[in-house]
Amino acid sequence: MNSVLTVPVGLGDRSYDVMIGDGALEAAAPRLPGIFPRQRAIIVTDRHIAPLHLERVTAVLAGAGIACDPIVMEPGEATKSFAGLEQLVDALLERNIERSEAVIALGGGVIGDLTGFAAAVTKRGVGFVQIPTTLLAQVDSSVGGKTGINTRQGKNFAGAFHQPRLVIADTAFITTLPERERRAGYAEIIKAALIGDATMFDRLDAAGANVLHGAPLARAIADAVAFKAHIVAQDELEHGRRALLNLGHTFAHAFEAEAPRDAIRHGEAVAAGIALAFRYSVARGECPASDADRVETHLRTIGLPWSAATLAHKDWDAGRLVARMRDDKKNQAGEITLILARGIGKAWIDPRIDAAHLVAFLETSLS
Numbered sequence: 001m002n003s004v005l006t007v008p009v010g011l012g013d014r015s016y017d018v019m020i021g022d023g024a025l026e027a028a029a030p031r032l033p034g035i036f037p038r039q040r041a042i043i044v045t046d047r048h049i050a051p052l053h054l055e056r057v058t059a060v061l062a063g064a065g066i067a068c069d070p071i072v073m074e075p076g077e078a079t080k081s082f083a084g085l086e087q088l089v090d091a092l093l094e095r096n097i098e099r100s101e102a103v104i105a106l107g108g109g110v111i112g113d114l115t116g117f118a119a120a121v122t123k124r125g126v127g128f129v130q131i132p133t134t135l136l137a138q139v140d141s142s143v144g145g146k147t148g149i150n151t152r153q154g155k156n157f158a159g160a161f162h163q164p165r166l167v168i169a170d171t172a173f174i175t176t177l178p179e180r181e182r183r184a185g186y187a188e189i190i191k192a193a194l195i196g197d198a199t200m201f202d203r204l205d206a207a208g209a210n211v212l213h214g215a216p217l218a219r220a221i222a223d224a225v226a227f228k229a230h231i232v233a234q235d236e237l238e239h240g241r242r243a244l245l246n247l248g249h250t251f252a253h254a255f256e257a258e259a260p261r262d263a264i265r266h267g268e269a270v271a272a273g274i275a276l277a278f279r280y281s282v283a284r285g286e287c288p289a290s291d292a293d294r295v296e297t298h299l300r301t302i303g304l305p306w307s308a309a310t311l312a313h314k315d316w317d318a319g320r321l322v323a324r325m326r327d328d329k330k331n332q333a334g335e336i337t338l339i340l341a342r343g344i345g346k347a348w349i350d351p352r353i354d355a356a357h358l359v360a361f362l363e364t365s366l367s
């Protein structure tokens with residue numbers, strides 16, 4: 001077993017650890033009997049992940065005296081839906097899950113968000129454990145307790161805050177991840193640096209494309225998780241500061257809602273959204289253009305979109321995108337909230353965005 005790092009998420013009696021590294025699964029084994037009192041674990045995963053990783057997880061749990069009962073969902077955003085929720089809650093109830101039990105989410109953000117939400121509502125709340133298998137899920141979605149599904153109206157429009165009991169971010173899982181998914185996950189790492197850690201950005205930028213693998217990636221995963229854990233511990237329910245973690249997401253969720261399903265990855269939309277947040281900050285005279293240039297150059301080096309025009313889907317309409325942003329969950333008093341930047345590592349929250357000005361900005365930025 002290689003070295004495994006533990007990052008605590010301090011939330012009083014709902015505190016938990018994020019165990020990170022190659023071999024985190026085996027390192028977590030002694031903790032598992034305390035989480036699965038009926039010596040069984042219902043594991044929710046998807047059809048891509050099951051043949052790759054379910055056998056290893058089942059073997060480690062068996063070694064801890066826990067029998068596995070898998071539920072295999074279809075991969076893709078369509079599963080993160082009311083239909084997916086109904087299918088999963090039904091499957092949990094058919095297995096007579098008790099409140100004393102926990103269910104395992106073995107997968108990316110789709111499986112984690114859906115399983116966490118199903119755990120939050122089934123019998124008014126059963127426990128859950130996150131075993132994230134994508135880079136995005138390891139650095140972001142498995143930590144912090146935001147769970148939910150997409151609705152017709154937009155991304156994550158039905159959900160609950162429900163914290164996991166344990167997060168096992170075993171980096172061995174991501175060795176089977178397609179490169180496109182790896183790059184998409186990296187967008188949430190660079191997001192952390194751009195929000196509040198300029199030194200981290202310098203380190204990632206210096207590594208260039210090498211940051212996607214090996215030791216630079218291991219360090220980046222740990223840094224991103226620690227950054228997120230710190231913010232979540234300060235503002236679990238997003239009354240204030242946690243909204244910073246939404247840098248790029250007001251644009252991203254509008255892109256995701258407007259594009260055909262699964263045409264763009266969440267992380268790709270976030271990358272383009274971050275670049276736009278920096279450009280909009282420059283347009284308002286609040287951020288040095290050289291910082292926005294650095295962000296775009298870094299995203300290009302990684303092979304991520306660095307503008308709306310470099311996303312895989314290109315048919316955007318500024319008015320429709322801003323109409324989507326008018327429904328964003330962060331908004332207050334009918335005004336759009338955006339996360340902007342005064343520079344690299346200096347994100348801030350503006351709750352009073354002029355929608356007409358934003359439409360005009362986007363009209364010049366979409367091509």
Ligand SMILES: NC(=O)c1ccc[n+]([C@@H]2O[C@H](COP(=O)([O-])OP(=O)(O)OC[C@H]3O[C@@H](n4cnc5c(N)ncnc54)[C@H](O)[C@@H]3O)[C@@H](O)[C@H]2O)c1
Pocket residue numbers: 046047048049052075076077080107108109110111113133134135136137140141142143144145146147155156173174175176177178181184185188265266267
């Ligand atoms: N809750 C949060 O805080 C939070 C944070 C960020 C993103 N999200 C949500 O997460 C979702 C995106 O998650 P994602 O990027 O992980 O996508 P995903 O869950 O759709 O997984 C991407 C693809 O990779 C496959 N896959 C997963 N692990 C694999 C592995 N180890 N090897 C090979 N293939 C594997 C999946 O089957 C899927 O096809 C979005 O719905 C987004 O809104 C939530």
Ligand SMILES: O=C(O)C(=O)C[C@@H](O)[C@H](O)[C@H](O)COP(=O)(O)O
Pocket residue numbers: 140143144146155156188238242243245246249329
């Ligand atoms: O944990 C958070 O807080 C985040 O905002 C993390 C985001 O990367 C993630 O995409 C999250 O699901 C967005 O949440 P939402 O509240 O904007 O739907």
Ligand SMILES: [Zn+2]
Pocket residue numbers: 140188249266270
């Ligand atoms: Zn995100």
